[in-house]
Amino acid sequence: NAGVTQTPKFRILKIGQSMTLQCAQDMNHNYMYWYRQDPGMGLKLIYYSVGAGITDKGEVPNGYNVSRSTTEDFPLRLELAAPSQTSVYFCASSFPPFTDDLGTQYFGPGTRLLVL
Amino acid sequence: DQQVKQNSPSLSVQEGRISILNCDYTNSMFDYFLWYKKYPAEGPTFLISISSIKDKNEDGRFTVFLNKSAKHLSLHIVPSQPGDSAVYFCARGFGNEKLTFGTGTRLTIIP
16 A cells, blocks of 8 residues: 655756646545645645546646546646746645545655756 | 644754644634644655544644634644654644645754
8 A cells, every 4th residue: 555656756847848746546535635835834735636537726726737537646737837836746635524534634755846 | 714823933842841832723613623744855644633523632642632712723742752853734624625734833852
């Protein structure tokens, strides 16, 4: 049981390039999330999904896109990378909030992205 | 706006003593709260949670207290150990699928 996995661990992008951050979970969780964490800040929700084919915007969605074609995978797409997108990106998954574990979110190890 | 605030960015505690991390929140409808712990270069890991119908939840060395009248949440770690040195985030859920996270408190346990 690998939990939540993310690739790559680290990436340097040039301004204007695009890339996809991969996220997969093997816990059969319905809900998946993408967060970013900037230095000294909390986690900001970018996008989330409550099931395959269903996605919705979080707090900071601009500059990103997501898709959810399977229960297991939830890739995050960056188009036209900008220096403001330099951050650490975390993917998480959970069961629905009103379950016994209060929808506890399980996080991947993160992807560190540097846009120059 | 549903907010959680961790007003102390850092805290240092002697090994063996009690560590108390605090979190304040605004509004309160069907809330539940969670604490996460984060080591450098790793993702946050779940520590302990509490629903709004409870005042206290305990799990080993970790106890979370919820003071609904003061809209205040605290995490007690007793006794503190060197491996507890990490950044601690409080998070609040409010009846849907999204959590709101505080900015974190860096706990350093001094041997």
